[in-house]
Amino acid sequence: xxxxxxxxxxxxxxxxxxxxxxxxxxxxxxxxxxxxxxxxxxxxxxxxxxxxxxxxxxxxxxxxxxxxxxxxxxxxxxxxxxxxxxxxxxxxxxxxxxxxxxxxxxxxxxxxxxxxxxxxxxxxxxxxxxxxxxxxxxxxxxx
Amino acid sequence: xxxxxxxxxxxxxxxxxxxxxxxxxxxxxxxxxxxxxxxxxxxxxxxxxxxxxxxxxxxxxxxxxxxxxxxxxxxxxxxxxxxxxxxxxxxxxxxxxxxxxxxxxxxxxxxxxxxxxxxxxxxxxxxxxxxxxxxxxxxxxxxxxxxxxxxxxxxxxxxxxxxxxxxxxxxxxxxxxxxxxxxxxxxxxxxxxxxxxxxxxxxxxxxxxxxxxxxxxxxxxxxxxxxxxxxxxxxxxxxxxxxxxxxxxxxxxxxxxxxxxxxxxxxxxxxxxxx
Numbered sequence: 001x002x003x004x005x006x007x008x009x010x011x012x013x014x015x016x017x018x019x020x021x022x023x024x025x026x027x028x029x030x031x032x033x034x035x036x037x038x039x040x041x042x043x044x045x046x047x048x049x050x051x052x053x054x055x056x057x058x059x060x061x062x063x064x065x066x067x068x069x070x071x072x073x074x075x076x077x078x079x080x081x082x083x084x085x086x087x088x089x090x091x092x093x094x095x096x097x098x099x100x101x102x103x104x105x106x107x108x109x110x111x112x113x114x115x116x117x118x119x120x121x122x123x124x125x126x127x128x129x130x131x132x133x134x135x136x137x138x139x140x141x142x143x
Numbered sequence: 144x145x146x147x148x149x150x151x152x153x154x155x156x157x158x159x160x161x162x163x164x165x166x167x168x169x170x171x172x173x174x175x176x177x178x179x180x181x182x183x184x185x186x187x188x189x190x191x192x193x194x195x196x197x198x199x200x201x202x203x204x205x206x207x208x209x210x211x212x213x214x215x216x217x218x219x220x221x222x223x224x225x226x227x228x229x230x231x232x233x234x235x236x237x238x239x240x241x242x243x244x245x246x247x248x249x250x251x252x253x254x255x256x257x258x259x260x261x262x263x264x265x266x267x268x269x270x271x272x273x274x275x276x277x278x279x280x281x282x283x284x285x286x287x288x289x290x291x292x293x294x295x296x297x298x299x300x301x302x303x304x305x306x307x308x309x310x311x312x313x314x315x316x317x318x319x320x321x322x323x324x325x326x327x328x329x330x331x332x333x334x335x336x337x338x339x340x341x342x343x344x345x346x347x348x349x350x351x352x353x354x355x356x357x358x359x360x361x362x363x364x365x366x367x368x369x370x371x372x373x374x375x376x377x378x379x380x381x382x383x384x385x386x387x388x389x390x391x392x393x394x395x396x397x398x399x400x401x402x403x404x405x406x407x408x409x410x411x412x413x414x415x416x417x418x
Contacts, residue, residue, distance in 0.1 A: 031229045031326060049392060052384040053241075053272055080255060082271050082382045086197075086374075109232035134254060137197050140347030140372040142379070 033106045033117040040064040041074050042124075045099045050092040052080050057118060059101055076105050076118035083134040086142070090130050100124035175283070178263035185263075190306040190342075192259040195379040196349055196371035203252055203369070207323050210367055218329040218360040225327040234326030241386035243276055245295035245319035246312055247337050250351050250369050252322050257371070258381050266301055266308060272384040280310050287313050295319060297337070307342040321357055332359035347373035
C-alpha cells in the first residue's frame with residue numbers, strides 16, 4: 001500500500017457504484033470496446049477482481065501524455081482467471097492495491113465511461129508485463 | 144367334461160400368472176450394473192483424450208463468415224439485427240444471469256477449456272465455467288427416453304466407431320441458443336437434434352464434427368467442425384469457474400466478516416465504469 005489515502009478514496013468510489021444493480025450477461029461479447037484504438041492509463045492499482053467469468057482491474061489514473069487530465073477511477077476487463085493464468089502468466093497476486101501501473105487498453109465505445117478491455121499491464125516499479133490475449137493459447141503442448 | 148374344465152382353469156391361471164409376471168417385469172427398476180474388472184480394463188482400449196482441451200477461438204470467429212448456419216428467414220433477420228447491434232458496440236447479451244451456454248453453443252462458441260472423463264458406460268465432459276458446465280454422454284447402449292425432460296445440455300447417448308465417439312443429443316431446452324458468437328445467436332425453439340463425431344485429428348488436436356438439426360430455425364442441417372488443442376502443462380488444469388461470482392466484489396463488513404457485495408453492469412454485460 002504505497003498510497004493508502006488515495007487508494008482508500010478510490011476504493012470508496014468503487015464501492016459507491018454498487019447502487020442500482022443490473023447484473024445481466026455472463027459471457028459477453030467484447031464489441032462494446034473499440035479494438036481499433038489503444039489508450040494508455042497511468043496510475044495506481046485499486047483492486048484486482050479475480051473472478052469468473054471476467055477478471056477486472058480498477059486503476060486510479062490519468063490518460064498518458066494527455067496534459068491536464070484529471071485523475072479518475074478507470075475499470076478494465078479481461079478474460080477469466082483460468083485463461084489469464086495460462087495465456088498471460090497472471091495470478092490473483094500479480095498486482096496489489098497501491099502498485100504503480102501502466103495499462104494499455106481498448107476503450108469503451110461510450111467514451112463518457114472510463115473503462116476498457118485491458119491488453120497489457122505493466123508494473124512500473126518492476127517492469128513486469130502481463131498480457132491478456134486468450135487467443136495466444138491456440139496451439140497444443142504449451143508450457 | 145371335468146378334464147376340459149380343469150384344462151381351461153389351468154390355462155386361465157397360466158395366462159393370468161404370465162400377465163402378472165410381465166407387469167412385474169415392466170415395473171422392475173432398471174439397474175445400472177456395477178462395472179466389472181473387464182469394464183474398467185476395456186477403457187484402456189479407448190483413445191487417449193486425457194489432458195485439458197482449449198478451443199480454437201480464431202476459427203470460431205472465422206466461421207461466422209465462412210460457414211454461417213443456414214438460418215431460416217426469421218432467424219436470419221434476427222441474426223442480421225444482432226450483427227448490427229454488435230457493430231454499434233451494444234452487443235445483445237445471450238448468456239444472461241450465468242445460465243449455461245448449453246448445447247450446442249458450448250461446443251460452438253466457448254472461450255474456455257474442457258476435459259473428458261471416461262468411466263464404464265459413460266463419457267463425461269467438464270468445462271471450466273458457469274459452475275455447472277457438464278455433459279453426461281451415456282455409452283452403455285441405452286436409448287433416449289421416449290419423452291426426455293428438456294435440459295440445457297440435453298440427453299446424450301454415444302457409441303464408439305473405432306476411435307471416434309459418435310454422440311446423439313436430443314431433449315435440449317428450446318431456449319438454448321444456436322450461437323455463432325457471444326452476441327449473435329437464435330433460440331433453437333424446440334425439436335433440435337445434434338449429432339457429433341468427436342475424434343483426434345492429430346495427436347494433440349481434437350475435432351468435434353457437429354451436425355445440428357434445428358428445424359425451427361435452420362432450413363437444413365448445419366455442419367461445422369470445432370477445434371480444440373491439448374495441453375498437458377499443469378498450469379492448464381481446469382479450475383473452479385463459478386460464473387455468478389463475477390457479479391460480486393469481495394469485501395469486509397462492519398463485523399469483520401468476509402462477504403460478497405453485488406456490482407453494477409451495463410445492460411449489455413460489461414462492468415460499469417465509474418462516472
